[in-house]
Amino acid sequence: MNEQxxxxxxxxxxxxELDGVCAMLRSDAAIATWSCYHTIGDAxxxxxxxxxxxxxxxxxxxxxxxxxxxPRIRSVAGPASWTWAVAATLxxxxxxxxxxxxxxxxxPAGLAKAREAGTMRAAQVRTLxxxxxxLLAHQEYAPANALQGVGPYLRDVAxxxxxxxxxxx
Amino acid sequence: xxxxxxxxxxxxxxxxxDKRAFELLVAxxxxxxxxxxxxLVRDPAEVEDVTQEAFIKAYRALPSFRGDSAFYTWLxxxxxxxxxxxLVAMGRRAPTSTGFDHEDAESFEDAEQLRDSATPEAELxxxxxxxTVNRAMEQLPEDLRTAxxxxxxxxLSYEEIASVMNCPIGTVRSRIFRARESIAAELRPLLGTDxxxxx
Numbered sequence: 001m002n003e004q005x006x007x008x009x010x011x012x013x014x015x016x017e018l019d020g021v022c023a024m025l026r027s028d029a030a031i032a033t034w035s036c037y038h039t040i041g042d043a044x045x046x047x048x049x050x051x052x053x054x055x056x057x058x059x060x061x062x063x064x065x066x067x068x069x070x071p072r073i074r075s076v077a078g079p080a081s082w083t084w085a086v087a088a089t090l091x092x093x094x095x096x097x098x099x100x101x102x103x104x105x106x107x108p109a110g111l112a113k114a115r116e117a118g119t120m121r122a123a124q125v126r127t128l129x130x131x132x133x134x135l136l137a138h139q140e141y142a143p144a145n146a147l148q149g150v151g152p153y154l155r156d157v158a159x160x161x162x163x164x165x166x167x168x169x
Numbered sequence: 170x171x172x173x174x175x176x177x178x179x180x181x182x183x184x185x186x187d188k189r190a191f192e193l194l195v196a197x198x199x200x201x202x203x204x205x206x207x208x209l210v211r212d213p214a215e216v217e218d219v220t221q222e223a224f225i226k227a228y229r230a231l232p233s234f235r236g237d238s239a240f241y242t243w244l245x246x247x248x249x250x251x252x253x254x255x256l257v258a259m260g261r262r263a264p265t266s267t268g269f270d271h272e273d274a275e276s277f278e279d280a281e282q283l284r285d286s287a288t289p290e291a292e293l294x295x296x297x298x299x300x301t302v303n304r305a306m307e308q309l310p311e312d313l314r315t316a317x318x319x320x321x322x323x324x325l326s327y328e329e330i331a332s333v334m335n336c337p338i339g340t341v342r343s344r345i346f347r348a349r350e351s352i353a354a355e356l357r358p359l360l361g362t363d364x365x366x367x368x
Contacts, residue, residue, distance in 0.1 A: 006346040010320060011170040012327055018178055026189045035196040036353045036360060042200050043302035044321045054203070054221045058195045061225050062188050070184035070232035 005033050009041075176240040184231050191231070195224050198241060202248055209252040213291060219255050223248035294359075301359055305352040316341055317348035 004021045007013050013021055024030055035055065170178075176197075182190035203220045210216050227247045234243055306314055312334070319325045319333060330341045 002350060003342075003346045006349050007342060008175060010327065010345065011172055011175050012342060013170060013175075015170070022179070022182055022187070022190060025193060031189070031192060031196060032357075032360075033353070034193055036356060037349050038197050039200070039298060039360065040302055040349060040352050040356065041321045043299050044306070044318070046299075047200060047204065054217055054224070055192070055196050055199050057217075057221050058199075058224045059192055061221065062191065062228060065188075065225065065228060067186045067188065068184060068228060068231045069186045070234075 001030060002033050005030060006037060009034070009037055173239050177236055180231070180234060180236070180240055183228070184234070191228055194240065194244075198244060199224075201241070202244065205245065206248055206252055209249070210255065215255070219252050220248070222255070223251040226251055297359055298356065301355050302352055305355040309348055309351055313344050313348040313351070316344035317352075320345050 001024055004013070004017075004024065008018075008021050008025075025034065176194065179190045179194050183194070199220065202223065203216055206216050206219050206223070207213075210219050223244070227244050230247065234240070306317075309317070315334060316330060319330045320327075325333065327338050327341045327345075330345075331338045334341065
């Protein structure tokens with residue numbers, strides 16, 4: 001029994017053995033051994049008690065306390081959880097990929113059309129000419145432009161009166 | 170399974186209604202917690218009261234413990250709050266939090282300061298325990314002494330000790346157990362002499 005207590009202290013117990021060891025640790029003698037072994041460890045590390053230990057007093061208090069029953073803590077994700085996560089990811093990628101692939105016209109005729117459309121757009125961009133004065137006059141209506149905010153200022157300057165003597169009535 | 174996992178397993182059992190499992194945690198951490206609380210509450214009798222109260226509060230709060238932190242770190246926070254509330258209730262000011270960071274929970278070494286706050290009885294018992302353990306260690310065969318030292322002081326795992334001592338893990342397991350039993354044989358009479366048994 002004491003050897004199992006020693007192993008439990010050092011974490012050298014399999015999960016399958018744990019229930020048996022914990023059941024064995026219900027006796028006062030087993031708890032005394034557990035405590036004695038921990039006292040040895042504390043002493044070797046120079047952590048000897050500076051006050052009287054309170055284990056017995058706490059035990060008496062605990063006996064009067066209503067028993068705590070808490071919901072089970074969710075265990076750490078194990079291999080099964082990872083398997084499901086990987087499977088779900090693969091399924092999602094497959095669905096998205098298949099949907100995207102089915103929307104593409106991969107026939108030779110379709111590819112030729114796509115190539116032709118690209119060429120036409122490029123040609124249109126190159127030949128597009130807009131008068132500079134037209135662009136300047138409509139700067140303020142552009143949603144995003146490096147000159148945004150300058151348009152109104154330019155118009156105000158153009159509308160200002162010529163400098164001269166003030167007119168008095 | 171590491172130290173934290175062992176604690177976690179005991180907590181899970183306590184959460185399912187096994188009070189004995191919680192008593193094992195009390196037996197394991199009572200000295201460490203008492204030492205830490207000695208920094209806040211100087212009077213040894215009050216340290217015992219606060220330590221006891223902290224454990225009971227921790228037991229009542231067990232349903233809220235989810236295992237996100239180590240059990241001792243969680244227990245430490247409860248103990249510090251218990252001590253501060255106690256000092257406030259007694260009309261005393263709690264020390265500032267800077268001296269009681271959570272890192273202290275894992276590594277606290279301030280023996281000189283603690284000795285000042287120990288009762289003569291507690292100090293005597295502490296010295297007797299240390300002397301008995303040291304004497305028993307000196308009487309151990311070399312291989313047993315090395316194994317228990319590597320485990321308790323250096324904190325090595327069985328696998329690491331087996332590698333250092335160049336022997337099978339089963340041998341390490343046996344040596345550590347035999348070392349503990351030899352020392353315990355010397356220590357048990359001392360632990361059983363007080364009317365409040367030190368389990």
